[in-house]
Structure formats: C-alpha cells, structure tokens
Amino acid sequence: MAIDLTESVEGAAPAQGPVISARDVRVWYGTTRGAIRAVDGVTFDIAPGETLGLVGESGCGKSTLGRGLMGLLPEGAKRDGEVLFRGRDIFSLSKKAAYQLRGSELGMIFQEPLTRLNPLMRISQHFEETIKQHEPDLSKDEIRDRALEVLRLMGIPPTRYRSYPHEFSGGMRQRLMIALALVLRPAFVVADEPTTALDVLVEAQIVQILNDLRRNFQTSLLLITHNVGIVAEACDRVAVMYAGRIVEQGSIAEVFNNPQHPYTRALLQSTISLTTTGLNFIPGAPPDLVDPPDGCRFHPRCPDAMSVCAVKNPVDVERPGGGRVECWLAGPDEEIPSGGKQALDREELTVADEA
Amino acid sequence: MSRGGSGSLPTYIAQRVLLVIPMIWVILTVVFFVLRVAPGDPVSAALGGKLNAQALEQRREALGFNRPLLAQYWDYLSSVIHLDFGTTFSDNQPVLRVIRDNGGATLTLTVAAFVIALVVGIPLGLLAGRYRDSVPDAGIRLFGILTYAAPVFFVGFLMQYYVAEPLGLPTSGDASPITVFQVQPKTHILLIDAFLSGNTEAVQDVLKHLILPAVTLGLLICGVFIRLVRVNMLQTMQTDYVEAAEARGLKRRNVTWRHGFRNALVPVITVIGLQFALLLSGAVLTESTFNWPGLGQKLVFYINNRDYGAVQGIITFFAIAVVAISLLVDIVNALIDPRVRY
Amino acid sequence: MRRLLSALGKPFTQTTGLARWMLVAGVAITAVFVICAIFAPWLAPYGFAQSSAHGVEFPKTGPPSSTHPFGTDRLFFDVISRVIWGARTALEVVILSIFACVVLGVPLGIASGFYGGWFDRILVLVMDALYVFPSFLLAIVVSFLLVDVYGGSVIAVSLSLTVVYIPQYYRVVRNTTLSAKEATYIEAARAMGARDFRIMRKYLFGNVIQSVPVLGTLNAADAILTLAGLGFLGLGIQSTEAAEWGHDLNRALPDAGSGVWWTGLYPGLAIVFLVIGLTLVGEGLNETLNPTLRRRRLLPVVMPPRERATPAEEQS
Secondary structure (H helix, E strand, O other): OOOOOOOOOOOOOOOOOOOEEEEEEEEEEOOOOOOEEEEEEEEEEEOOOOEEEEEOOOOOOHHHHHHHHHOOOOOOOEEEEEEEEOOEEHHHOOHHHHHHHEOOOEEEEOOOHHHOOOOOOOHHHHHHHHHHHHOOOOOHHHHHHHHHHHHHHOOOOHHHOOOOHHHOOHHHHHHHHHHHHHOOOOOEEEEEOOOOOOOHHHHHHHHHHHHHHHHHHOOEEEEEEOOHHHHHHHOOEEEEEEOOEEEEEEEHHHHHHOOOOHHHHHHHHOOOOOOOOOOOOOOOOOOOOOOOOOOOOOHHHOOOOEHHHHOOOOOEEEOOOOOEEEOHHHOOHHHOOOOOOOEOOHHHHHOOOOO | OOOOOOOOHHHHHHHHHHHHHHHHHHHHHHHHHHHHOOOOOHHHHHHOOOOOHHHHHHHHHHHOOOOOHHHHHHHHHHHHHOOOOOEOOOOOOEHHHHHHHHHHHHHHHHHHHHHHHHHHHHHHHHHHHHOOOOHHHHHHHHHHHHHHHOOHHHHHHHHHHHHHHHHOOOOOOOOOHHHHHHOOOOOOOHHHHHHHHOOHHHHHHHHHHHHHHHHHHHHHHHHHHHHHHHHHHHHHHOOHHHHHHHHOOOOHHHHHHHHHHHHHHHHHHHHHHHOHHHHHHHHHHHHHHHOOOOHHHHHHHHHHOOOHHHHHHHHHHHHHHHHHHHHHHHHHHHHHOHHHHO | OHHHHHHHHHHHHOEOOHHHHHHHHHHHHHHHHHHHHHOHHHHOOOOOOOOEEOOEEOOOOOOOOOOOOOOEOOOOOEHHHHHHHHHHHHHHHHHHHHHHHHHHHHHHHHHHHHHOHHHHHHHHHHHHHHHHOOHHHHHHHHHHHHHHHHOOOHHHHHHHHHHHHHHHHHHHHHHHHHHHOOOHHHHHHHHOOOOHHHHHHHHHHHHHHOOHHHHHHHHHHHHHHHHHHHHHOOOOOOOOOOOOHHHHHHHHHHHHHHOOOHHHHHHHHHHHHHHHHHHHHHHHHHHHHOOOOOOEOOOOOOOOOOOOOOOOOOOO
16 A cells, blocks of 8 residues: 655654655766667655566666665766655765665675576575675674575575575576565665566565565565566556656555556556456557657657647646656647647658657 | 476586597597698608708608508598607607697696686776776777777787896797706606705796787787677676666675676686687787797697698597587586586 | 778777877787898898908907997897898798798688588587697697608798688687678679679689788787797707797807806897887787778867756746
8 A cells, every 4th residue: 555645744753754855866978879778867755665567668668767865876877866865865874875875884785696696606695795784893703694684575495595696596696686686675676577487487486575665574666677577566656657657656556456646557558467358569669769749759759749749748737646747648738739739640650750 | 397406417418528539520520631632742851952862762762651541531531540640751750749748838838828818808898898888898899899909919029029038038949948948848748847855946937938928929819808798798687687786776786796796707607618619710820029939939830841641630630629619518518507408 | 002001000090099009019010020031131230140251250249330230149140230131031931921921821711600500510619629729839739740741840830820720710710710700791693693603703702811811910920939939949940941039149149147147138129120110010900901900080079159048937
C-alpha cells in the first residue's frame, strides 16, 4: 500500500518523508555525435519500504536513470537536477561524499549476475570485504554471522559460504548479488533488470525475494525492468518511461486498470499472457535521443495524437485516480491553443523518427 | 553445477602432463625434419676440411647417416627419451656433457634476468594501467617501447661503454679464472657452487660478473612485461565485477589492488611463462655480448663450426626446456586461478 | 576514393590523446628511414664498403669529424654511410619477408580455416610447433641450414624470417576465417552455388585482410630485431655484401673497452629508432582499430538550465 506523501518536508525525520525525492533529473551522455539525452527531466518520489517499478522499452533511459542515481555513469556523462535522499541532495555532494553513501545507504543490483563477482575471490571474502569496509570494528565471527544471515534469507545454505563464484548457477549468483547489496541494510536499492538474464523459473524465485524485501529489510526499491508482469507482482507503484521522460506514474492498481497515457495503454496491450489471442505491438521505433522530436516525444507513434502534441511538450498533471501523467489528452485544456485538439495530420506520422 | 570445493589439482596436473607429450613429439619431429631439410651433407660440412673422404664415410656410417630417414628419425626419438642428445661432430663429446657444463651459466643468467624483469616490469605495468593516459603512463610506456626496441647487444654495448668502467664491473665471462679454479663444480651452477664452498670472495666475484649481463637481459624482458601487465590492468579495471565493487562503495585503493591488480596478474602469469622462449633467445645474444660461458655461446660456437650434431642436440634440449617451462607455468596458473582446475 | 581517404584518415581524426600522437610520431620516424632506404645512393656520402676516397684511405676507427660525421670503423668504413645503407638493407629484408609471409600465410590460413579436416589439423600442429619455438632460435637454425646454399645474402635472411613469422599470419588469418565462415552471407552464397574459391576470394579475404596491417607492422619491428640479431651473431649478411646494423654492432663490441663509442652507438640507435617508429605505428593502429581500447574524443555535454516541472506536492 502506498503511503500518503502530502507532506514532503525536507530534512524531516527520515522515517516519514520520502526516501528518494527526485526533481527534474537529467542524465545526458557525451558522444562523438552530440549529447544523448537519455534522461531528460524526470520527477518522482519513493517512500520508505516502497517498491517503485520503472518500466519502458529498451533505450528509454530507465537503466540510465538508475545508474545516474547511484553515480555509476561512464566518462563524458553529465547529470543535473536534484535528488533528495533522506533530505540531502546527493547530486550536489562532492564525488567523494557521494561515494561514501554507496553500500551502506545506497545499493545496486545489476543485470548480469554471471560477471559481477570476482572470480578469484570466495563468497566469504566478498562479504568480509564489504562489511569490513563500512563497519571495521566487527570481529570476523560477527561478520560471518551477518553474511550467513542475509544469505539464509536468500535461500543460500551456509555450506556454500566458502565457495567460488563459478561454482554457482546464474540464479544463485543473482541471489548472492542481492545479498551483497543488502547486507549493510541500505535504505535505497536500485535493481537494474535483475531478472532479464535469467530463465523464467529462476526469475519467479528472484521476484519472490524482491517481494519479501520490503518485509524483511525495510528497503526502498527502484525496480527497473521491461517486463510489465514483474512490476505487477512485486511493486507498489509504477512509473512508465518513454524517451527519457516519465509519461505516467501511480499505484499499480490505478495505472494498470485505468491507464491514462496512450503509451501505457499500448504497453499493457502488448503484454503477453495466457489469455492472449493476437499479438499487439507499437509501430515505429523509439526516437533518436540526440535530437528528440518537438513537442511530446511519443507523438510520432501515438494513435491518439493531436496537432498540439507535435508542437508543445505536455504538462505534468495529476491523474484522475491519483499519480501523475504527461499527456495533452489529460489536459490541462487552458494550455492547448485553439485548433490544437484536432487529430494530428496523418502525413506527418509516416515521417517517424527512427532511432 | 554445485560442488563443495574446487576441482582437484592432482588430476589437472596429470592431465596437463599427458597433453604435453604429444606436443613434445610434434616439436621433436619438426626439429628433426627442419634440420634434415638442409641441403648438402652435415658430416662433410662439419668435418670436410679435417678428414679425408674415406674417414668421412666411416664417420657418416658411425653416426647413422646412411640409414633410411625414418630409421634415423626413430633413433633420434628413442635417444631423446633416454635423455641422450647425441654427440658433437667437432670435438666428439656427448652433447649432454656440454649441456651439463654450460647449462648452469645459462640458467643463472636467465633466472637472474627474469627476476629483474619481474621486479621492475610488473609494478610499472600496473601503475601505467591504473593511471591511464597520465604522464607516468606515457613515460612508462615509452620506457617499455625503448627496452623492446633496443637490441640486447646494443644495450650490452652501452652498458659496457658507459656503466662498466665507472662502476668497475667486469664485462666478460661469469667469473675470474681464480674463482673458476677455486670453486668445486658440484651442481655445475657456478653461483650455487660458490655459495656451497663458503668462499665469500668467490660469491662476490660471481655476482659482480652477473650484474651487467643480467640487467641487460632483464631490461629486454621487462618491456614485454610492462606492456602485458598494462593491457591486462586496463581490461580488468573495465570489468563488471570491478564496477560492482565500486557500486558497493569499497575504497578505491582496495578495488584497485584486490580486484584490479590481482586479477590482472593472473592471465599475465601464463603469458609471462611463455616469455621463456624470448628469454632464451635473448640469452643467446647476451652470452655472445658478454662472453658468458653458457649454452647459448656454445650454440653459436658450434654453428660457426657447422657442427650439425651439436646444433641438433642443443636445439632439441632447448625445445624440451621451453615445453617443460610452459607446463610448469600451467601448473602454477592452476594453483592461482581456481577456475582452471575444472 | 574519398572513402579510402576517409578510412585511412580515421585513425587520425577519431582518436585522441596518446593513440593519435603515437601514430603520427611513428609514421614520421618510419618515413625518415624509408627515405634513407630509397635515396641511399644520394644521401650517403660514401658506399657501404668503401674504404677510401680520391685515393686517400679512411682512418681506422677514426672519431667523428667533418668528413666522417659518425666516424669510421675498424674496417675503414664510413659509419654514417653504413647507417644509411643499412636502412636499405633492413627494409629490403623485412619487406621481402613480410611479403612472402602474406603471400604464403594468408592463403594457407584461409584454406585451412575454410576446409578444415586433416589438412587443417596437420598444418595447425606444424604451425603451433613453429610458433612455440623461440623465434630467434628458429631463425638461427634456419640460417644455419641455408648458409651452405644461399650464403649470407638478402634472400637467405629473408627466407629465415619468413619461416619464423609465417605461423603468426597463418594463425590470425585462420582464426578470422573460422569465425567469418559461419556468417550467414557465406551460407547464402553457397546456397546460390558459389564455388569455394569465389567465396574465399570475395568474402573471406576482405574480412581477413583487416587484421594484417597491424600484424604486419608489429611484425616488421620484430623482424628488424631478428635481422640485427642474426647479423650480430655473424649469421646474417656479410659486411661486404651490404650494410647491416647488427653485424656492425658485432664489430663494434670490442671497441667499447677502448673508448670508441661511435662505431656501436649509431648503428644501435638506428635500430632503436626504426623499431620504435614501426612499433608506434603498429600500436597506434591497434588502439584505433580495437574498440575496447580506443578512447574516442567525446564532445562535452552542455545542458541548458533546468526547467522545473510543476512542483509535485500531491502524489499517491
């Protein structure tokens, strides 16, 4: 259940205010061609113990957003905006101060578990290293107990504690990664497509673990995935991302039962389930992020596009059932110029931007 | 795939030893046939001026050169298995004795050079890889290129001209005649024998003679190590597990050392072992430059005398030594990298 | 034509920092030696085996002077002339051997990778054995064998080098062929009935040839050293046949003890610079062609000022 956040007070007792408060976050990559606007103005909140699902197509910027929050960006990338973590703006911290937060306050779960562990180090050494870094006063036994406890919650027996990474399967390695990320009880964890590289059965196990996270660890989770099904199972709220912007966000029930944005609708329609009889897809391809289209970025592929959509960027408004949405179809009507509500000239649609 | 511990080391060693045997066989075959390809007759080439036609024919018969090629091949293989490397033509002694008498000097030189190269090359390579494109990186890479580009005999020449005199270091031989006379050859490795004899002056003398040649050869190999280690360091710092370690907020220095350096060195160990071939080649040249009484110098001597038998024997020995070293390196690699044992 | 030029220029334009510097410097240095090699008769003041001029004998191991900028050696030869002529010898031998390596190694590698079977297996075994063997020792052995037939000539030495380096070309080409031959366009070509030779020539060759320039350049650097090594041991080219730096160093070695530095320093420096030049070109090319090691010049990111979204006061 989502928590009512009418009072987002800065610096208040962390237990009450949102753990993460992101405002106008931008993450642009430097390339030889020009800047790629991977994340271009994203605003959201995450409450303590809440799981926010971030969905979208490949290339929509969700991974970038996750990495941008953690500060794991490649050379030449720049980030902008404001992200309050427990009241402090982590984007304005010095690199060194921001680095200190990793592990104990901010955690990350990566996509490919097979290559994320040092092949020459035992699992025990991985844990010892991490725990010792942040809590140097613990004795070796205490460290071992901590590690074994979190491993038990992941379903990994203590007999495997001294094994090497290559002796584990992919699913188990992902559980190890999750355990490593959580062993220091960070308040916020980013999970970047944690199950994409795993088969379906293992995926279900991992999703279950992530589900239990809230109960066992009180961690807030940003779950990044392109799999809408997982979001429905494991998340409290969802944010739908397209071409660097969040087009719709709200509680699971609201967004999935009553999608306001055409893209959300199309995304839900193209999801395959046991009752699917025909395949739906969204025609066209995501736009080139170096030079995004004018106006709403989805307009070239939107079935309900209006003429204003090609000209002006939609304004972020509140959804009827709660949450936010960015779409001219949801208004506000005052901002739409006269004639703007006419259906978009179909000719323009064929000149779709191909990434 | 879940097993309690790592794979068994003895099994791996046994497997590797078995694999080495066909490799040695192939090399021996290649050595044999390459040497047989020589146009002309090896015996007359070596002894043509010294013996008359009849004596030459006797020699040829005695050495088995009139037998069919495959029979000679078989003789060759079976003698090598018994560690019989043949006989020299020019001075008629078993090649094994030549190896025994001169091998120690070459061994001393190569080991000393190898150690110097490791001690200098690895830290420099790691530094260059960690601080990529910085001034130290550029400087170290330049140094690496220089040591590669300067032939070992040129460096030797420079050493002899610029360094030997000011430091009073000898430039010829591995010991003064007095030392050679005084030290009993027990292991046939002069340095060790000098230690065993307890004669400190002798030990000092041997060491003094060793410095210049070892540093010269060591510098040559050092450049190779720098390059190898640097590239591996670069690749290691880009791996996923290094990124994951940084995501856990581990101290930069620890990440560099425990996840970067150590992992970068592992693939390097194998390649370093393969540098033994380069080391051997360099040793031949270094021995000629410093009049070092090793197997390499002997090889050149026998080549200039067209002594086919000696050349075949020594080359065979070198080939086997190279393979043996690479086997050793594989085993060491298995000790260090647990993944290899499967 | 334009595409060729832009492809040639790509290493220069798309790289930054060290890689580009290396390439430029390498090409410049190598060019100097190439010029020396081509224009030796005009650049060198004397012939490489010339010990007198206008009836006056050159001094024996004379120090550098106005008439002999690099001095003379114990055989009365002028050092600077031998250094310049040495460039010609070095480049002749190396180009010849690399040419032979490519002409022999590339087709062998393609055929081996393409056909597989016993032919491939035997060839791999032989090439591996040659490859594992210390290259310089192999060169010594081959020169030893050829000396009776060809003497210390350019051909003999080039042949020795070819034998030593062919396994590298063979390996690289074979590996590229193996991976390229699984490509679907090869399958399609076969389905259309293309003959083997045509497939190899048209599709595989282009693919495979890309790895050759880097290999060739780095190989050339190594070949110069091997050539000099052979010359130093007296197994290479004799002094009177052509000028060779390694051989000159051999003669210069005893001079070190008697305070004569010019006979050894200049030939040695020549070797060092040519090898450095070639290595820089090879490494520079490698860094530009190898995407993981390449550092592209990224355009800096400039963000316009932040546009604040409507303050998110109510969320649920």
